[in-house]
Amino acid sequence: DTGVSQDPRHKITKRGQNVTFRCDPISEHNRLYWYRQTLGQGPEFLTYFQNEAQLEKSRLLSDRFSAERPKGSFSTLEIQRTEQGDSAMYLCASSLDRAGGYNEQFFGPGTRLTVL
Amino acid sequence: GEDVEQSLFLSVREGDSSVINCTYTDSSSTYLYWYKQEPGAGLQLLTYIFSNMDMKQDQRLTVLLNKKDKHLSLRIADTQTGDSAIYFCAEKGTNAGKSTFGDGTTLTVKP
Numbered sequence: 084d085t086g087v088s089q090d091p092r093h094k095i096t097k098r099g100q101n102v103t104f105r106c107d108p109i110s111e112h113n114r115l116y117w118y119r120q121t122l123g124q125g126p127e128f129l130t131y132f133q134n135e136a137q138l139e140k141s142r143l144l145s146d147r148f149s150a151e152r153p154k155g156s157f158s159t160l161e162i163q164r165t166e167q168g169d170s171a172m173y174l175c176a177s178s179l180d181r182a183g184g185y186n187e188q189f190f191g192p193g194t195r196l197t198v199l
Numbered sequence: 200g201e202d203v204e205q206s207l208f209l210s211v212r213e214g215d216s217s218v219i220n221c222t223y224t225d226s227s228s229t230y231l232y233w234y235k236q237e238p239g240a241g242l243q244l245l246t247y248i249f250s251n252m253d254m255k256q257d258q259r260l261t262v263l264l265n266k267k268d269k270h271l272s273l274r275i276a277d278t279q280t281g282d283s284a285i286y287f288c289a290e291k292g293t294n295a296g297k298s299t300f301g302d303g304t305t306l307t308v309k310p
Binding site: 087114116118123124125126127128131133138139141174176185187188189190191192193 | 244
């Protein structure tokens with residue numbers, strides 16, 4: 084396994100369009116995370132899954148955003164009716180959860196979204 | 200809520216030591232991390248420290264943790280031009296899913 088992969092790497096869309104991003108985690112990892120990073124800032128947490136269950140969502144995740152992980156493997160993040168303020172790098176990470184123990188998050192290369 | 204603060208820029212000469220500082224607010228933070236991000240690349244975990252430790256050394260990297268003051272630092276010995284990047288401090292609680300990141304410190308290494 085070569086790590087976390089994300090597709091596409093770049094997406095340019097017009098305001099009002101819907102976009103969907105895909106993340107493939109490291110195969111044995113049961114946790115999957117989505118973060119958003121804008122220029123000059125650190126990653127901001129959006130949501131995470133343990134297997135197929137979505138356990139936490141940030142208040143940043145408005146009702147235009149939806150994430151799924153239907154079979155506990157890959158995940159999709161959809162943004163409906165995109166706005167210029169959605170322009171950012173969307174990062175996916177995965178980890179192998181050890182209850183009460185240390186679990187390192189491995190990050191993918193990100194999908195850069197530009198909304199015109 | 201949780202907050203992590205870092206100074207934005209640091210410039211050093213090649214061969215000098217670099218010290219990047221970070222403060223955090225969440226007293227329940229259990230894990231504290233340093234990540235490196237190079238242009239066009241993803242986040243790379245450099246090192247981490249548990250909250251019950253004061254210091255961790257890993258080759259050229261030394262992490263110091265002052266839990267009382269909620270202050271974390273990363274020292275890079277013999278800094279090289281290849282160390283030029285953005286360095287992010289992050290924290291995570293024991294049972295938390297998410298990590299909370301600072302806004303990054305841009306390290307510039309001059310030859």
